[in-house]
Amino acid sequence: MIVTKIEQQKRHPDRVNLYLDGDFALGLHKEVLIKFSLRKGDTISKERVDELINAEEYSRAKHKALLLINRRMRSEKEVRIKLREKEFHPKTIDSVVDYLHSIQFLNDEEFTRAFIHDNQLRKPSGRKLLHQQLRLKGVATSVIESVLNDNISSNQEMKAARDAAIKIFQRYCNSKKKIDDETKQKRIAQFLYRRGFSWQIISTVIKNVFKNESLINLEE
Numbered sequence: 001m002i003v004t005k006i007e008q009q010k011r012h013p014d015r016v017n018l019y020l021d022g023d024f025a026l027g028l029h030k031e032v033l034i035k036f037s038l039r040k041g042d043t044i045s046k047e048r049v050d051e052l053i054n055a056e057e058y059s060r061a062k063h064k065a066l067l068l069i070n071r072r073m074r075s076e077k078e079v080r081i082k083l084r085e086k087e088f089h090p091k092t093i094d095s096v097v098d099y100l101h102s103i104q105f106l107n108d109e110e111f112t113r114a115f116i117h118d119n120q121l122r123k124p125s126g127r128k129l130l131h132q133q134l135r136l137k138g139v140a141t142s143v144i145e146s147v148l149n150d151n152i153s154s155n156q157e158m159k160a161a162r163d164a165a166i167k168i169f170q171r172y173c174n175s176k177k178k179i180d181d182e183t184k185q186k187r188i189a190q191f192l193y194r195r196g197f198s199w200q201i202i203s204t205v206i207k208n209v210f211k212n213e214s215l216i217n218l219e220e
Contacts (some may be wrong), residue, residue, distance in 0.1 A: 001049070003042045006033070018052075020044065028052065029059040054092075061088045061096045069100070073111050077138020108139050112147040120152075124160035127152060129196020161197045161205045169209050181210060 005019035009027065016033055018025045032055045038044070064086060065079050074082075076097060083093045100106040112134055119125055119133075127148050134144045168188050172179050179187075185206050192202045 001044050001046070003038055003040055003044060006038065006040055020049070025049070026053065026056065028056050029063070032056050032059050057088060057092050058095055061086070061092050062099060064088075065096050065100060066105070069105050073114050074106070075108050075111050075134075075137040075139055076106050079106065080138075108143050109147060111137075112139050112143055113151065116147060116151050120160065123195075124164060125195045126157060126161065126192070126197030126201065128198060129194075132196070157197070158201055158204065161192055161195075161201050162208060164195060165192060165205045165209050185210065 001020045003018065003020060004022050005017075007017050007019075009015045009017060014030050016028055016030060018028055018033075018038070026049075032052065035055060036048075036052060061083055065083060068074055068079060068082055079097060079100065080093055083096065088096075097106065115134060115137075116130055119130060130148065130152075131141075131144050135141065165188050168191055169184065172184050172187075188209070189202050189206055192205065193199070197205075
């Protein structure tokens with residue numbers, strides 16, 4: 001087969017259309033064209049065309065993955081899922097993931113640190129919920145536990161639970177609708193449990209908040 005024409009795509013200037021023996025064959029990213037040093041008049045075999053197709057798929061998958069990561073940090077599993085949804089070949093996905101690891105764009109430990117940091121700034125949660133959320137994102141348990149141990153101490157988790165409980169407590173106190181203490185305690189405990197705090201921490205926090213009720217009201 002002869003390369004009879006190479007033209008830049010009008011809507012995508014970083015891509016070209018490749019014509020073989022006078023007919024359109026496939027679209028290519030310019031980086032693939034450069035990699036294969038293709039020029040008009042070159043003779044190309046069927047095997048070489050297959051290599052072009054594979055290289056083009058890799059290029060598209062790589063650019064898709066980089067776009068995802070530029071929007072926000074991703075776990076390896078998240079990247080793999082997104083690429084599978086685009087129906088890229090498993091071997092292509094493996095190659096892209098290896099590339100992203102090599103340039104430090106994929107690192108589940110760093111992703112976990114960033115996830116915990118952002119989560120605790122936005123909506124402080126207990127270790128249990130953070131662990132569940134990160135496992136859903138495909139992060140290994142050993143990585144999660146290591147990062148949690150480095151970033152959230154028992155005192156920090158207790159403080160986060162207490163701060164959250166106080167906000168709910170003060171909301172009830174300021175409400176026109178009067179609620180008895182037992183109901184308040186039950187609702188606050190359920191709220192903290194949904195946030196992923198252990199029952200031991202919840203119990204301690206509830207006792208502390210209601211024991212110091214008068215002092216908490218002064219904090220408003």
